[in-house]
Amino acid sequence: MVHFPSPLLAALVAVGLNLPARGEPAPAAAVPVGTAYAQRKALDQSLDFVGRVEAVGRVEVRARVTGFLDAVLFKEGDPIKEGALLYRIEPDLFEAGVKQAEGALERGKAAYALAAIQLQRAQELLDRNSGTVVARDQARAALDQAKGAVTGDEANLQTARINLGYTQISTPIAGRIGRTSVTKGNVVGPDSGVLTTIVSQDPMYVTFPVSQREFLRYQQGADRPDRGKIGVRIRFQDGSEYGQVGRVDFVNVSVDRATDTVVVRAVMPNPAGALRDGQLVRVALQMGAPAQKVVVPQAALIADQGGVYVFIVEDGRAAMRRVRPGPSNTGPDSVIEEGLSGGELVIVDGLQRVRPGIPVRASPIDQPASRT
Template sequence: MRSKLALVVALYFMSTLAFSQSAPQQVSVGVVAAERKPIAKSLDFVGRIEAIDRVEIKARVTGYLEAVEFKEGDLVQAGASLYKIEKGLFQAAVGEAAGALDRSKAAKVLSEVQLQRAEELYERNVGSAVARDQARAADEQAKGTILIDQANLDTAKINLSYTDIVAPVTGKIGRTNVTKGNVVSPESGPLTIIVSQDPMYVTFPVSQREFLRLQQTGQQLDVTQLKASLRFADLSKYDQEGTVNFVDVTVNRTTDTVLVRASFPNPKGALVDGQLVHVSIKAGKPVEKVVIPQSALIADQQGTYVFVVDEGKAAIRRVRTGGESGGTNIVIEEGLSGGEQVIVDGLQSVRPGTAVIATPTPQLQDRS
């Protein structure tokens, strides 16, 4: 009886072991559905942000700096006071010029009277022609002196106005290079700098080959019809779309490129003068393409492939990739038709034919 029981137990364990050995081990993987999306053809460049207005603030007269009236880095409005130069000497110059003008006007009144008297005497044959001509010349000279003194007064007033240095444009102001108490002059160099903020320009070089690619799309090269988008150094997308508004009229002979400029709204101040960015120019109408996450791609000696779930097992699909879509997705030109469950997580445990348990993975937001 005991021998029969032992035999039954042995047979049970042997059958259990054989079943566990024959049953395939399943691997848990994360999958994303290959999507079909309208993708616009685009050309990518590296560009630099440029402020539309970039003004160096300089002193236009020599004088003692009495005050610095702005906070470095602030947004200043056109006409806002920035620096004040001591006014005393310039007010005195205005007064001196005004006095000289009054004196020359008085001299003009006297010269007119003398000219009138000389002409009357000459008409009555009492005075000489020489005296009349001398009186006429003196009157004209007095007229010229008034013009000179008026110009000197205007110059003195202009110089006085230069003692109040104001912002010529609206924009963000940099740090001040000169502090209160120093003597400034036109030779002092820039006191500070102001850069406008909204909108901003982006300039980027375009090669002749890329111009030809754009022409091959069949689109007319009307710069006002070309739309542009930006990505920052971390590949995050700028949330405003720009428009190309200028193509240079000459080709750089050293690089064989043409400088192109686009204008972008900058309401939040995210674009900074001098910043390096990635520029994409949309060319042609959108075409429906298959898009998958870049993390699904695997490369070997034969090329690029992905794993898909086919009837509960992992299967290889060889693919040909296009350009990026967003910063996280890639366009698939060949190899996928859309709808396939592409494995993106757990790839290190997957081999062709491996039984898998597929779990949908939230796809990263496409930033295209």
């Protein structure tokens, strides 16, 4: 006959073997998760905008006289110095025009000299009662006409020399030159349009629209910084940060009626030429001294209908904490305004298996350095 152990004996055996008693579920296995600490960091107080790079100086080069293009004297895309020669128009006709004007001026001066002599003679005859007042007055009028002709000839000569100078097209600013729209041998003139464009390089402007809400918040702030002391940083489209810091130098006097924004402009150093005219960038305004903020990896944030929350590890178990992220982020991290005080062990990896209250086995993960 087979004897079965009593329930009490089975329970005692189970305790001795560290096994669950009959009818009790086995404890859940701890879920492995990757964790990182919520850190308190000194972060710049900044506002983010979308901006565009603009050259301080921009010149559209045009021909001011008509003629055959004799030479293109620059390489497209190269940096150029102020006063550098860009195009040369055939000067022969304009040199001939200068000589013609010089000849007309010489004739005019000779006529003026003759008129002066005739007036002197007419006056001498009148003084000896051998001449008439009418003859003297006619001679004076002839002198005035000759003087006017000389003035006109001098102006024509100056115009001819100016037109000759226009055959040498130079750059009025230093910068970088774009493509040429014409090549040697073509006829160019005032109607030819833009021959090429030059944009200055250092410094550059960065313009960006600021909403009325943000603008009013700045104006009404009791501790708002002076406009000229607001630091401006920019990031490129690939997320990399530009190494120079700019300063706000202009705020538009009117609000754009279509977008209800105010255009703000900053001056940004560009010694290496990394900024290009028309480039789209992200703009961050540094509004004050760095402030202590709690930051966590963005991968830890979970959103649902109730808002945003994170899981933290408490006594070996997962616990949910509702948080309020800040308006900005610092690279791979997110600023937390409410819900965490810093120092909490936040679950970053393995969140798909985490539920409130389940046991977890925490392992630290490597955290990329964030910008402070």
